Amino acid sequence: MRALVIDDSRTMRRIVSGALENLGFETIHAEHGRAALDHLEAGEQVDLACIDWNMPVMDGLTFVTEVRANPAWRAITLMMVTTESEHGQIVRALAAGAHEYLIKPFTPDAIRDKLDLLGLVALEEPA
Amino acid sequence: MTATTVDHDQVHAIAQEVFAAMVDGDLGLLLPWDGELPELSDAVVAWVDLLGEWSGRAVLVTGHGTAEDLARALLGLADDDEVSREDLEDAFGEIANVVGGNLKSLLPNHGTLGLPQVGSAVPPLAGAVRVQHLPLSWRGRLLVVDVWFAAPGTLTTPGGNR
Numbered sequence: 001m002r003a004l005v006i007d008d009s010r011t012m013r014r015i016v017s018g019a020l021e022n023l024g025f026e027t028i029h030a031e032h033g034r035a036a037l038d039h040l041e042a043g044e045q046v047d048l049a050c051i052d053w054n055m056p057v058m059d060g061l062t063f064v065t066e067v068r069a070n071p072a073w074r075a076i077t078l079m080m081v082t083t084e085s086e087h088g089q090i091v092r093a094l095a096a097g098a099h100e101y102l103i104k105p106f107t108p109d110a111i112r113d114k115l116d117l118l119g120l121v122a123l124e125e126p127a
Numbered sequence: 128m129t130a131t132t133v134d135h136d137q138v139h140a141i142a143q144e145v146f147a148a149m150v151d152g153d154l155g156l157l158l159p160w161d162g163e164l165p166e167l168s169d170a171v172v173a174w175v176d177l178l179g180e181w182s183g184r185a186v187l188v189t190g191h192g193t194a195e196d197l198a199r200a201l202l203g204l205a206d207d208d209e210v211s212r213e214d215l216e217d218a219f220g221e222i223a224n225v226v227g228g229n230l231k232s233l234l235p236n237h238g239t240l241g242l243p244q245v246g247s248a249v250p251p252l253a254g255a256v257r258v259q260h261l262p263l264s265w266r267g268r269l270l271v272v273d274v275w276f277a278a279p280g281t282l283t284t285p286g287g288n289r
Contacts, residue, residue: 008242009221010214011201015149018203054224054240083228083240104225105148 001120002026002045006036006063007052007081012104016050016081019108023121033058037066046076048120051098053082053089061096068097077118081106132181133233133274138259141229142272145222146265150200157270160262165269173219173245175227179238183258185227186249186273187219193268194219216245230274254278 003025005016010031017027028044030036032055040046049067051060058066060080067073079100080093090101100114115121139159147154169191177183189197195210198218204210220243228240252275259274 009217009224011198011218011221014202054228054242056242083225083231085229085232104228105145107148107152 001047002028003048003050004028004030004036004039004044004046005050006030006033006055006060007050008032008055009052012052012081016111019111020048020050022108023112023115032056033060033063033066036063040067040070040073040076048077048079048115048118050079050081050102053080053084053093061093064093064096064098077120079114079118132235132276133230133259135259135261137233138230138261138272138274139263142226142261142263145225145229149222149225150197150265156266158264160264160269164262167269170247171215171219171245172247172249173216173223173243174249175220175223175243176241177227177231177234177238178241179234180236181234181238182277184249184252184255184273184275184277185223185230186271186275187223187226188249188271188273189219189265189269191215193265193270196266197222220245226272252277 003020005013005027007013008031013029020027028039030039034057051063053060064078067076067078078098079102080098081102083104085103093101100118102110102114112121143154143157146157167190170188171191171194172188174184174186194215198210198215199208201218202214224243231240255275255277257273258276261272263270
């Protein structure tokens with residue numbers, strides 16, 4: 001599976017990508033929503049997008065809205081990964097079309113749990 | 128809205144949680160500083176503005192070597208790997224961003240979060256009052272978390288250097 005990691009922080013892109021790659025994902029990166037849309041418009045196929053909220057040029061909420069407005073990208077699972085933790089913000093993101101919401105700071109286990117909820121990774125069977 | 132919305136223990140708990148999740152994997156490695164505060168001659172400062180009815184600024188200050196080690200920890204680099212200025216600023220700025228974002232969630236009117244900025248000194252904020260000052264020890268080295276309260280309207284535009 002392929003994931004698009006969208007964050008203006010290179011540090012956070014590396015952290016999120018590392019966690020995803022440990023779960024078997026191939027990752028590509030974008031530093032804001034506009035650059036992420038450029039990837040998709042260029043024909044990049046991804047199963048998952050992990051999206052920061054506060055970014056220059058185009059924020060994560062606008063990106064989610066743009067993706068959901070295009071039927072060709074309907075199959076992409078959208079997960080916000082952000083410090084925006086207020087209930088109202090979570091509701092806004094989900095209403096715009098995000099499937100899941102992960103609040104920073106997070107652990108690799110938290111990413112794994114969210115992806116498991118989304119059916120994108122199988123948890124290991126207990127020994 | 129008052130300047131005492133965020134209390135000392137809440138700020139410490141947020142900083143501990145951020146370091147545990149992003150840096151150390153252990154809650155117990157960011158402790159209150161014990162003893163006299165050393166002077167930071169090579170300070171690195173990261174800050175993020177909280178914008179809204181409760182406006183303010185979350186500021187992290189540490190020494191250059193400590194900021195380099197934080198960047199190594201976040202980026203998975205070896206102890207002797209070079210850390211570029213860009214990586215240092217990005218990593219330390221992201222820590223400030225996550226601390227600031229979690230502080231914002233405590234405020235009665237959440238408002239918006241600016242983009243993180245990093246420099247050698249924080250620019251003055253006219254009329255602002257420091258409402259929390261936490262000198263902390265990360266692996267025995269000084270890291271200060273400050274929270275400033277600014278008069279409503281003082282901070283109006285999300286800034287940021289990335």
